[in-house]
Amino acid sequence: MTDEAKPEEAKSDAKPEEVKSEAAKPEAKPADAKPAAKPAAAAAAAKPAEPAAPPVPLEPAKFGQFLKEHGISSERLPDSCGVETIVVAADQLEKAMRLLRNSSEIKLDLLLTVTGVDSADTFDSVYHLWSYSHLDQLVVKVLTKKADVAEGELPAVPSLANFWSAANWHERETYDLVGIRYSSHPYLRRILNPWDWEGHPLRRDYKQLVDALNDKNPHSMR
């Protein structure tokens, strides 16, 4: 992985490019839930996986404010390509999601994906929310610190599958590939890999079972 190699360089030119692209084709992203004022700290980090990185916490935008009004605290991350990104604590996830989905003013009722990301020091469970009826979009993340996960255990995140069927297979897939255990999932089994597969292939520490032939092959992609 080369992601640690040039973080400074990446930071420095991320911001202007992003602005330019938005100016160039405004019609391409009509759905930008752009906050009214982009705080200066937005430029600080384009890397999502480090919640500790921004020195000043960002002001909550539309959805963060909405959740705050309903007593759910969320932390705002720098926008991902103009889409509001918030972090919700694991124990408040289900409540937050129910609110976002069912409240008549927000109604983010299309759960596009549940993604597991094995970041540098956290396991992220990323939810992309859209709406069937309007253009808002939101990215919700649940971060589990790797330090908090006991040896031999899987990071646990509450499951949405019991009230949101769309999450069912996505959570199974994330469990399968990234190894995030969705507690209270009705049927948390591997979905893409065989049931007896060992390990979770998209983890950073995953050791690919390599046969002897490939091991010796100097051109092997592995």
Added chain:
Amino acid sequence: MFANGDEIFKISRLTIAWLTIIFTIVWMVCWGVGIGLPMLLTQQLGDQANLANEILRAVTPVIAILVFIPINAMFMVLIERRALALWTVRKGPNRVGPDGNLQTAADAVKLLLKEDITPTGADAAMHTFAPILFFAPSIIGAVPLLAAVTNDHPLFHILNLPTGIFYVLAAGALPVVALVMAGWASNNKYSLVGGLRSAAQAISYEIPLVLSLVTVCLMAGTLDLVKIAQQQAGGILNWNLLGGGALVGLNQAIGGGGAKALEAAYPMGAVSYVCAGLLVCSLIISFWLYLTGACAEINRIPFDLPEAESELVSGYNTEYSGMKFAIFFLAEFTNLFVVASVTTVMFLGGGDNPIPPYILDKIPGIPQMVAAIRESFLCQNLHLINPETLFATLWVIAKVYGLVIFAILIRATLPRFRIDQLMAFGWKRLIPLSLIVFIIVVFAREFVNIHG
């Protein structure tokens, strides 16, 4: 649209070539065993050869059928594939032999050489016995048809039964048992479902099928296939398809009988005419009912649920391979042929020429040609060609293969029913309809003087 005249030409060429070969071979074998050899024996041995000649004549039809069925099935598979290809804008088999004409011969060799697998847990005896039981009735059923389609040729006269159609139907009902056996013995759930479906389907569709044939028998007043075929002689108006004899009077009137013939045939004036019209409608409906029922009986699209490929993989024959599968395959096409032959004999006048004789005789050259054939050496001395049988057989071939092509066209057009819709269609539509037709025929035939 798309230029496929070339393809049609190729298919016609293929059909004519194959049919010529098939029927020449079959007739040569029949003639050799039934006429040629006895003639030779009589010449050499005199009266001592009588017993041998009797035996030879008795086995002739069996040999004819045994020779005919495999090569005919091969041809039908080929024509089906080519015709389907024609109707589905693609090329059919065109690699093996000239124009792919030997494709099915190669397939047959392949199937015979393939390993014959009996799946684990299958009932081996039943698994083996099922294709045999499936195939046997189609041969048995074909036997009495031989006399009917050859215009009661003396060689096949022995096979004619007074209750011919009854016998054919009885034989046609047997394969269901084999399908259930095959489904059960295969130790495969798809096969089982396929077998059970075929049982349900065959039982439901047998009823309209039989009722439609009973309607015809009612009109003809006999169960004898040969008699039914001979009654329809004299042009398309005499065929059972068009009223089963209700139009005979009209035919005679046109042919020169005039008003007298009309009066004789329709003694009650307007009532008789209405009844004749009713009979024509009923018999056309009967024909359609028979085709529908027969399609279901022999598991062809749109009624091929027992082997519904998208649901049951291949239904009852999922677990069959090699020879056993070949027999299933053979029997399926033989069944199609038998059904087409029954339709021809029962509805389409058997070997009758659709053009009535009073027109035919006026066409210059035809009577002379028939006379020339009759007086030729081949007919007089060797009994190789008999004009009655020859023309009857040619018409039968044309009609039977026309129906086969029609079945292929249906296959190329329609999707498949669902099983509950199939049963509903059978029980709620076809059976009441066939009963209604039956009752109409029972009463209407009293008012028309049928068959003179």
Added chain:
Amino acid sequence: MATEIQEIDLKTDEMIINMGPQHPATHGVLRLLLTLDGETVKHVEPVLGHLHRAQEWQGQNRTWFQYQALIDRVDYLSGMFTSWAMARACEQLDGVTVPERAEYMRVIVSEMNRITSHLLWLGTYLIDLGAMFGFPFYPFREREKLFDLLEEIAGQRMMFNYIRIGGVLRDPKPAWFDKLKAFLDEFPDRIDEYETIVTQNPIFLKRTKGVGILKQSVATDYGVTGPCLRSSGIAMDLRRTRPYSVYPDLKFDVITFDKEGDTWDRYMARILEMRQCVDIIRQCVEKIPTGDIMGKKQMAGMRIKAGEGFAAVESPRGVLGCYVTSSGGEKAVRFRWRNPSFCNLTILPELLKGCPLSDIMAIFGSIDIILPDVDR
């Protein structure tokens, strides 16, 4: 009736049938574990993964340039859309401006690809319904012509690798547009031809009307998108509701049906969509400007700026999304596909509950999934 059965103690067992992965009609290698009561489906469990090729893993272990060539395989019937989703996600991150001609070309080729995908669906769906040998080959005739056109500009018939990050690969010659126009003039007649054979066929109507009704509430709960959703009466078509590329400049309407969508509606939605595609391509061919077609230099070691982004396109099967996390290196940190087939397949157990065995394929086929898109 039920009490009578209990009284005489008639007991029937449920039968578990394993449909697939080797089954002629599961569109590849989907495996369905069916619990049947007679011929009625009690329970369905789809078992996936027989075609799992670790596409996401490969995205993280191949360079951007290498991975571009691979992703057509994610959904091999509509490769343009997977390329496009990835290209859009990466362009967002990288801030690349795509030349307008390239955007028009993208719309043209992807709408052509949409037609090919729907044509294949039409043919195979009729096979699912049991029209085994007849109609299914007619759509393939037109599909071939489209593939010939696409091959001419992309060099490949199905794995196009034509839409690249920053633009498109090649600029077609003017003669290509003439051929395309000739096809567009002819194609509506061909659709009429299909409709003559299929749409009002009584057996087809019997098999599809009122079968596999997808209620709106169920569809939204399961996150269904694409023609399946629109035939259930929700007008969500990304090309209109969240327009991207040059779709705002084009005139077309979202195809929806008023009532709750059954199988026949899903069929009709796709037929209408094909007609609509013809319209869209026509407009594009008229409007396409001249100019550059590539906004980013294509090279083996190209990099995408750090950040994360999600971009989606309306593929023939629904919302095809791509979530990319980059650290500015040669490879992605995380690639995640939001595959419409995968999400639409989740409704299958819901739709199949209580339907007869024969309807499994009628319903399953109408969802129009494609297995590499499900398993990745």
